[in-house]
Amino acid sequence: MKICVISFDFWGYDEHIVDTLRSKNIEAYHIKLADVTHSNFSERATNAVSKIFLNKNLKTEKRQKFVLDSLEKLGHQDQILVLNPDTFDLSTLEKIQKYSDRLITYLYDSLDRLHVEKEKLKLFDKIFSFDIADVQKYGFEKLTNYIYLPHLCNTKQDQKMDLFYITSYDNKRVAFIKLLTKRLLELSLKFQIIVIGKKGWKHQLKNIFISVPENLHIIFSIKKINHDKLPKFYKNSRALLDLTRENQYGLSFRVFEAMALEKKIITDNEFIKTYDFYNPNNILVLNETCSNLDQSFFEIPYEKIPEEIYYSYTLDCWVSKVFELGNKN
Template sequence: MRISVISYDFWDYDQYIVEALRRKGIDAHHIKITSVTHSGFEERVINAISKTFLNRNLKKEKRKQYVLDSLEKLGHQDQILVLNPDTFDLPTLQKIRENTDVMITYLYDNINRVPVECDKLSLFDTIFSFDDSDIDQYGFKKLTNYIYLPYKPKEQQHPEMDLFYITSYDNRRVALIKRLARKLMKMGMKFQIMIIGKKSWKHQLKNLLVQIPENVFLIFSLKKVSHEQLPQYYMNSKILLDLMREGQYGLSFRIFEAMALEKKVITDNESIKKYDFYNPNNILVLNEDLSNIHASFFETAYEKVPEEIYRTYTLDYWVTHVFKLNIK
């Protein structure tokens, strides 16, 4: 069977899908759009001029052509999974469709936040979504993110931090981080918060940077942290923080990373209570005034998720479900 995954894969999650397929003996390929960049300063300048005066984004055109050229080299595919379908124009999606028997998409964002036109969606045989509101409104099929990290029990870890959080800059998140950090500092918790973004965003937290105690680490970075590095940060903390992005309703990858490493989670996502793995001993859902954060949550041990439930969130289960595979 031949399967291709087409995506930006900005955070390097989608590569795991292809690796899981290959472990099942499938001829799988990842057409990663972000691998196409301008080769130098001259190309960047030309593209800037083209966008300004001709309303043409040459980099986008280059990336579209890369996808189509890649498919031509690979030959006809049995299935193609297109992530980030909003990034393609209709003619490109139609050409992709011509290269496969089955075309699938998984929407990483909800339609309200990242719109996808109906004529584009009509090209897909199956549309998966993690967002309950979109599932109810449009009839998409329910699908969460997946556990891509190898399982590592808490007994094999020796965390030094009480809480860890890494996030891209978001106004809603930063407002909550300020309040939550003050609460944790009063409790004497040792925690680390990493915010990935532009230099100009750092001033948004200036009132929080005054008199930071030694047990608190606020890190600002212009570069994202690689997936190779992330597990080390996670394993060095008892609890992972997960705050919703504005307009987000589904579960982030953080929840599934926490399951793989047997980490407790503090989150503001009320919808997590609907899932079969939810355990109030492991997952604390913040109330509006943060008054339900107590030291006892940090002190009690993590309770293992039953194996039969854990298995349904693994990447192996995910690819079998999405591509309707019968092989083991």
């Protein structure tokens, strides 16, 4: 069987899908759009002028051509999974469709945040979505993100902190972090929060968190932390924080990273209570004032998730479901 995954994969999650397919002796390929960039100043300048005066993004056109050229070399595929359908023109998706017997997409963002036209969605034989609201509204098949990290018992980890969180700058999240930080300091809990933003935001963020001891709890950075280095931070903490974006109802990868490392989760996502792995001893859903956060939550031992439930969220199970591969290998 030949399967191709087409995605940006800025954070390296999608490469795990390809590796899992190959572990099942499937001929799997990955067309990675993040690898396509403007290689020099001249190309970047030309693209900037094109976007301003012609309303045309040459980088987008370059990426779509790269996908079609790659498929031409790879040949016909039994299945193609497109993970960023919003980034493609309708005509490009129609050409991609011709290279496969089965065209699939997985929407790991809500349509409210990343809109995909109906004409594009009609091209797919199967549409999976992590967002509960979109599943109910559009009839997509519900599918969460997945556990990609190896399972590691929390007793084998060096847990020096109570809570860790890393996030990109987001107005909704930052406002909530300020409220939560006050509560964490009241409880004398050890925590670290890393906020990653653009140049010029660092001073603004410091003003927001002026009451927090500098360099002690919150780090402001313009440099991204590589995806594969995050587990090192996670292993140092008893719990991970996960805050939603505006109009987000699905579960982020943070939840599944926590499951793999047997970490407790503190979140503002009420929908997590509807999942079969939900356990109030492991998961705390914050109220609007964070007043329900208490030190006892960190003191109660983590309760292991039943093996059958845990497996249903692994990448092995995810891949089998998406590509209809039958029983696990």
